[in-house]
Amino acid sequence: MISIDYSNMMEEYIGSKGLSNLSINNISPQIEKAYKMIANREWKQLEFIDLLSQDTAEIKKAGRYIKKSADNFLLLGIGGSALGPRAILEALSPFHNLKKRPRVFIYDNVDPRTLKNLLSIIDLKKTFINVISKSGSTAETAASFLILWDKMKRILGKDASKRFVITTDPEKGSLRKIANDEKILTLPVPPNVGGRYSVLSPVGLLTAEVTGIDCNELLRGASDIKSICLNNDVYKNPALLFATLLFLMDKEKNRHINVMVPYMDSLKFLSEWFCQLWAESLGKENKGLTPYPSLGTTDQHSQLQLWIEGPPDKVIFFIRVDDFGTDIKIPAVFKNIEGYNYLSGHTLKELINSEQEATELALTKAGRPNFTITVPQINAYYLGQLFFFFEMATAFAGALLEVNPFDQPGVEEGKNLTYGMMGKKGFEEKKKEVDEYRKNKGKWRI
Amino acid sequence: MISIDYSNMMEEYIGSKGLSNLSINNISPQIEKAYKMIANREWKQLEFIDLLSQDTAEIKKAGRYIKKSADNFLLLGIGGSALGPRAILEALSPFHNLKKRPRVFIYDNVDPRTLKNLLSIIDLKKTFINVISKSGSTAETAASFLILWDKMKRILGKDASKRFVITTDPEKGSLRKIANDEKILTLPVPPNVGGRYSVLSPVGLLTAEVTGIDCNELLRGASDIKSICLNNDVYKNPALLFATLLFLMDKEKNRHINVMVPYMDSLKFLSEWFCQLWAESLGKENKGLTPYPSLGTTDQHSQLQLWIEGPPDKVIFFIRVDDFGTDIKIPAVFKNIEGYNYLSGHTLKELINSEQEATELALTKAGRPNFTITVPQINAYYLGQLFFFFEMATAFAGALLEVNPFDQPGVEEGKNLTYGMMGKKGFEEKKKEVDEYRKNKGKWRI
Numbered sequence: 001m002i003s004i005d006y007s008n009m010m011e012e013y014i015g016s017k018g019l020s021n022l023s024i025n026n027i028s029p030q031i032e033k034a035y036k037m038i039a040n041r042e043w044k045q046l047e048f049i050d051l052l053s054q055d056t057a058e059i060k061k062a063g064r065y066i067k068k069s070a071d072n073f074l075l076l077g078i079g080g081s082a083l084g085p086r087a088i089l090e091a092l093s094p095f096h097n098l099k100k101r102p103r104v105f106i107y108d109n110v111d112p113r114t115l116k117n118l119l120s121i122i123d124l125k126k127t128f129i130n131v132i133s134k135s136g137s138t139a140e141t142a143a144s145f146l147i148l149w150d151k152m153k154r155i156l157g158k159d160a161s162k163r164f165v166i167t168t169d170p171e172k173g174s175l176r177k178i179a180n181d182e183k184i185l186t187l188p189v190p191p192n193v194g195g196r197y198s199v200l201s202p203v204g205l206l207t208a209e210v211t212g213i214d215c216n217e218l219l220r221g222a223s224d225i226k227s228i229c230l231n232n233d234v235y236k237n238p239a240l241l242f243a244t245l246l247f248l249m250d251k252e253k254n255r256h257i258n259v260m261v262p263y264m265d266s267l268k269f270l271s272e273w274f275c276q277l278w279a280e281s282l283g284k285e286n287k288g289l290t291p292y293p294s295l296g297t298t299d300q301h302s303q304l305q306l307w308i309e310g311p312p313d314k315v316i317f318f319i320r321v322d323d324f325g326t327d328i329k330i331p332a333v334f335k336n337i338e339g340y341n342y343l344s345g346h347t348l349k350e351l352i353n354s355e356q357e358a359t360e361l362a363l364t365k366a367g368r369p370n371f372t373i374t375v376p377q378i379n380a381y382y383l384g385q386l387f388f389f390f391e392m393a394t395a396f397a398g399a400l401l402e403v404n405p406f407d408q409p410g411v412e413e414g415k416n417l418t419y420g421m422m423g424k425k426g427f428e429e430k431k432k433e434v435d436e437y438r439k440n441k442g443k444w445r446i
Numbered sequence: 447m448i449s450i451d452y453s454n455m456m457e458e459y460i461g462s463k464g465l466s467n468l469s470i471n472n473i474s475p476q477i478e479k480a481y482k483m484i485a486n487r488e489w490k491q492l493e494f495i496d497l498l499s500q501d502t503a504e505i506k507k508a509g510r511y512i513k514k515s516a517d518n519f520l521l522l523g524i525g526g527s528a529l530g531p532r533a534i535l536e537a538l539s540p541f542h543n544l545k546k547r548p549r550v551f552i553y554d555n556v557d558p559r560t561l562k563n564l565l566s567i568i569d570l571k572k573t574f575i576n577v578i579s580k581s582g583s584t585a586e587t588a589a590s591f592l593i594l595w596d597k598m599k600r601i602l603g604k605d606a607s608k609r610f611v612i613t614t615d616p617e618k619g620s621l622r623k624i625a626n627d628e629k630i631l632t633l634p635v636p637p638n639v640g641g642r643y644s645v646l647s648p649v650g651l652l653t654a655e656v657t658g659i660d661c662n663e664l665l666r667g668a669s670d671i672k673s674i675c676l677n678n679d680v681y682k683n684p685a686l687l688f689a690t691l692l693f694l695m696d697k698e699k700n701r702h703i704n705v706m707v708p709y710m711d712s713l714k715f716l717s718e719w720f721c722q723l724w725a726e727s728l729g730k731e732n733k734g735l736t737p738y739p740s741l742g743t744t745d746q747h748s749q750l751q752l753w754i755e756g757p758p759d760k761v762i763f764f765i766r767v768d769d770f771g772t773d774i775k776i777p778a779v780f781k782n783i784e785g786y787n788y789l790s791g792h793t794l795k796e797l798i799n800s801e802q803e804a805t806e807l808a809l810t811k812a813g814r815p816n817f818t819i820t821v822p823q824i825n826a827y828y829l830g831q832l833f834f835f836f837e838m839a840t841a842f843a844g845a846l847l848e849v850n851p852f853d854q855p856g857v858e859e860g861k862n863l864t865y866g867m868m869g870k871k872g873f874e875e876k877k878k879e880v881d882e883y884r885k886n887k888g889k890w891r892i
Contacts, residue, residue: 007890079747095563098543109744110801111711112774112794117541137785140743143776143797146789150777174785195747238892256757257703257736265557276748283752290703290752290759292738297586298555300860301525301641302722306729306736309856311702313736328558330589331596339583339620342870343592348558351589351868355556358863361883365859410755413811414746417804422797424788437807444453446684 001225002385004238006371008364009245009315017312017367019248024234031244034399035232038392042399045406047190048197048391052223056215059187059202062165063209066102070128070163073102073210074118076144077132077203079276081167082108084199084387085132085207087273088218091383093211094266102128104211110140115147124148124155131166132203134189136173139418145175167202194406196277199387213380221384229392239392247400249315249369250289258289259307262319263296263356264378270319271295274390281394281405289397297355304359308366316363316370319386320356323377324349447671448831450684452817454810455691455761463758463813465694470680477690480845481678484838488845491852493636494643494837498669502661505633505648508611509655512548516574516609519548519656520564522594523578523649524586525722527613528554530645530833531578531653533719534664537829539657540712548574550657556586561593570594570601577612578649580635582619585864591621613648640852642723645833659826667830675838685838693846695761695815696735704735705753708765709742709802710824716765717741720836727840727851735843743801750805754812762809762816765832766802769823770795 011018024031038046066073075085086106089096097103105118129148133141152160161182168175170188179186187202189195198204200222205215231237234244249255258278260271271293278291294303296318307316330351332344343351356372363370375382398405420430457464470477484492512519521531532552535542543549551564575594579587598606607628614621616634625632633648635641644650646668651661677683680690695701704724706717717739724737740749742764753762776797778790789797802818809816821828844851866876 003891005888005891007887010890012889013887078744082744083748094559095567098567099563109711109741110794110798111709111770112772112798113540113770114711115774115794116772117545121541121544138747139789139797139801140747142786143789143792143794146776146779146786147774147794150779153779174780174783178780178783178786236892241892256759263557265555265560272748279749279752279756280747283756285755286757288752288756290738290756292736295555298524298528300857301584301586301726302529302718303725304860305854305856306725306734308859309731310725310729310734310736311732313702324557324559326558326562328561328593330592333592333596333599334620334624337620337624340588340592340624342865342868343585343589346589346868348556348561348589348593351585351864352556352558354867355585355860355864357880358860358867361863361880362860364883366856408751410751410812411746413754414750414801414804414808417807418797418801419788421800421804422788422792434803434807437810441453441459442451443458444456445449445451446682446687 002238002382002389003374004241004371005374006241006245008360008370009249014364014367014369017253017369019245019252023248023252024244027248030400031234031240034396035240037399038395039230039232043404043406044192045194045197046395047192048200049226051190051193051200052219052226052388054219056205056219059205059215060209062185062187063206066128066210070102071126072122073104073128073130074122074148075104075106075130075132075207076141076148078108078138078140080195080198081132081134081141081203082106083269083273083276084204087199087269088204088208088213088383089211090269091266091378092208092213092380096211100212102210104207107144108140110143115144124151127163129164130206131164131175133168133175134195134198136168136175139415165206167206196280197391199273200384208380217380218384218387221381222388225385225388229389239389240396242393243396243400245371246289246315247397255313255315255369256289257292257314259292259294259303259314259316260319261294261296261299261316263352264319264321264324265295266378267319268293268295270386277390277394280408281398282401282403284403284410287401287403296359297352300355300359308363308368312368314368316368318356318360318370318372320353320372320374321378322374325377448684448828448835449820450687450817451820452687452691454806454816455695460810460813460815463699463815465691465698469694469698470690473694476846477680477686480842481686483845484841485676485678489850489852490638491640491643492841493638494646495672497636497639497646498665498672498834500647500665502651502665505651505661506655508631508633509652512574512656516548517572518568519550519574519576520568520594521550521552521576521578521653522587522590524554524584526641526644527578527580527587527649528552529715529719529722530650533645533715534650534654534659534829535657536715537712537824538654538659538826542657546658548656550653553590554586556589561590570597573609575610576652577610577621579614579621580641580644582614582621585861611652613652642726643837645719646830654826663826664830664833667827668834671831671834675835685835686842688839689842689846691817692735692761693843701759701761701815702735703738703760705738705740705749705760705762706765707740707742707745707762709798710765710767710770711741712824713765714739714741716832723836723840726854727844728847728849730849730856733847733849742805743798746801746805754809754814758814760814762814764802764806764816764818766799766818766820767824768820771823
């Protein structure tokens with residue numbers, strides 16, 4: 001099981017910069033209320049919890065077919081539809097495209113240069129495309145689907161439909177309609193599961209299967225931590241504890257930036273996945289915590305200076321991996337060279353984990369709160385635990401902050417203005433607003 | 447030339463959340479003082495400015511040799527030694543390893559799994575290795591150099607030395623000594639140029655050349671913006687203005703998080719390069735600004751909700767690219783499908799740039815300060831401008847904040863504790879400290 005050591009969040013360890021039992025106990029009514037909101041399913045979107053018992057037969061079947069018949073697997077999706085699959089791919093199959101088939105490409109943005117490059121290196125005839133959009137009409141995904149559909153049609157004619165799988169709402173939306181009209185294979189995103197909580201739905205699981213990862217192992221890991229993350233005792237529930245600690249550090253100590261630092265290259269995209277989950281779920285009503293994606297040891301040479309001597313506005317949390325599944329010994333060469341000789345005989349794992357512990361201690365000595373999540377090893381089972389743990393922690397944090405962790409009202413205006421500019425019907429007023437804005441802007445320019 | 451539109455930072459555009467001429471004029475003595483510190487070379491490390499007139503013949507020669515003789519170019523370095531080269535590689539040669547030779551790999555961390563994977567896909571016989579460390583004894587780089595040196599020696603014997611180039615101080619340090627002893631080709635990092643200001647030295651320029659990019663173009667771009675970035679009028683100097691605006695937003699409005707959002711995939715690593723520069727240069731004495739790496743449109747589906755409705759602690763700045771060098775038309779298919787039909791006939795560039803402008807306007811309407819840096823196109827010339835502009839802006843910001851933008855005293859303790867754990871001579875006390883820490887930690891654990 002994953003574990004959390006939060007000693008360095010407590011005043012016993014870091015003095016007045018830390019929290020105490022008392023500060024946690026003082027908000028026990030709030031913690032209890034938050035707990036009940038989640039346990040009693042206050043929001044219907046908590047249905048993501050039920051994903052753990054889904055039947056994966058259809059996903060596995062699609063995965064087998066794609067693995068057998070494609071050299072390239074191209075995913076079109078953005079936000080949760082891209083970040084979850086990418087976190088799985090990078091954590092469990094690093095260097096995938098240089099080692100395995102089908103190669104996996106995730107096109108999430110609408111950068112024409114990226115797509116041009118992509119099209120120059122993949123053979124569309126041997127490509128299978130997964131279009132993912134819960135709503136079915138995400139602008140970026142719609143645009144790239146139109147382009148790829150048109151190209152595939154030109155190349156494969158009627159057979160094009162057989163080279164797509166659409167992951168969307170089981171009933172509603174434009175993608176569902178297109179799938180029905182064109183007889184395209186589909187996989188469902190359950191109606192109440194939001195994009196950023198969808199990694200353990202077909203959204204993430206199909207990429208896992210295509211990549212050669214048993215998606216049931218992700219679910220098994222998540223299932224094994226489920227009851228623990230639903231314990232009503234904050235001291236026994238890591239998800240509730242995680243949320244409570246960061247909530248209190250914001251409220252009492254004005255530390256509102258939460259830096260996630262895994263010490264393993266392939267977890268960099270787990271950080272990015274978490275950052276969407278945490279930012280979009282909690283950032284509303286002028287409240288929220290700012291998640292910061294980082295990576296050790298790399299960012300010791302980039303961000304550490306700021307964490308340790310900059311403004312006291314951050315909490316750092318490490319993800320430490322016990323077993324890398326491999327290790328490399330540092331050989332005894334240049335034995336007389338200062339700065340090299342002491343390394344011989346040690347291993348890279350010793351070095352990376354020593355650096356993690358050294359950074360933890362250095363922060364602690366500087367009175368900078370931090371805590372460490374330890375993961376026995378990175379495989380599908382433990383990655384499943386991490387996904388579910390962070391999702392539950394985010395839901396609890398929303399309840400503690402008294403915001404709805406499942407909506408994102410703030411992004412609508414930007415979408416509407418884009419619709420206006422792109423000439424979508426019904427958004428003519430937005431177009432005018434942009435025209436007006438353009439006319440007046442640019443007075444301050446250099 | 448790159449340009450900045452900062453209208454949406456001003457109260458004329460965003461009301462009381464904005465700055466005014468008055469607030470800028472009120473600190474004109476500070477601005478003048480900061481300007482003079484930089485113009486008069488208060489810190490010797492401002493020598494990075496002189497890199498623009500360096501002779502690149504040796505770099506070009508090494509680049510030609512490597513291009514001719516290697517299938518793989520492996521860079522060992524961390525922090526500035528990796529972030530600069532990676533920013534160049536990704537911005538100017540996206541998808542490089544799937545399209546061109548030599549493939550370029552940057553191994554910055556000491557993750558054993560990554561190195562194992564890397565060694566399984568590259569043939570060391572056909573690999574050229576660039577070891578970069580200014581000091582010559584960075585622990586991560588030293589460890590990976592020891593491993594690679596040992597392997598190359600076993601494969602190539604005496605010829606191993608001919609497959610390395612070491613980029614380090616021209617006189618001092620352990621790497622210099624090794625290069626002399628083993629007769630390895632070297633390139634210099636000028637003694638007064640710090641790692642994070644070294645991208646326009648051989649640190650970044652060799653990777654440029656190996657990747658097929660004319661390093662002189664990077665320098666030409668930087669040179670063309672140099673005199674503008676040394677103008678003493680804040681309203682005419684984009685670097686001084688950038689620093690002043692973000693300094694004032696922190697000081698007067700408590701907005702201390704600076705989010706960098708390029709709308710082009712391949713500039714993601716320019717963000718990471720900037721974040722090291724800004725964080726490590728300014729984060730000291732409990733002061734500093736927190737840079738946040740982001741990407742449009744991707745992060746509209748991840749972070750935008752937090753920017754627009756979360757705590758009012760951020761300034762967002764966009765990098766908008768006028769010309770992507772290519773574009774893709776969105777075809778007229780699914781013309782009767784709601785959410786798809788409006789896109790037909792537009793292009794991806796129109797969409798991505800409309801989304802940038804829509805996001806800018808949505809933030810502005812929500813009273814969230816933002817500004818836009820426009821770059822005519824992304825090539826070596828303009829990337830050189832951006833590098834130099836951000837370096838100068840960082841130096842000015844340090845002077846305004848009254849911190850030394852060229853040191854990083856906060857990272858020493860972590861290094862010393864690591865030395866202790868790894869058994870380096872002279873750090874026995876640090877080892878004891880860690881042992882003591884381990885004995886006492888872990889009381890709060892779940």
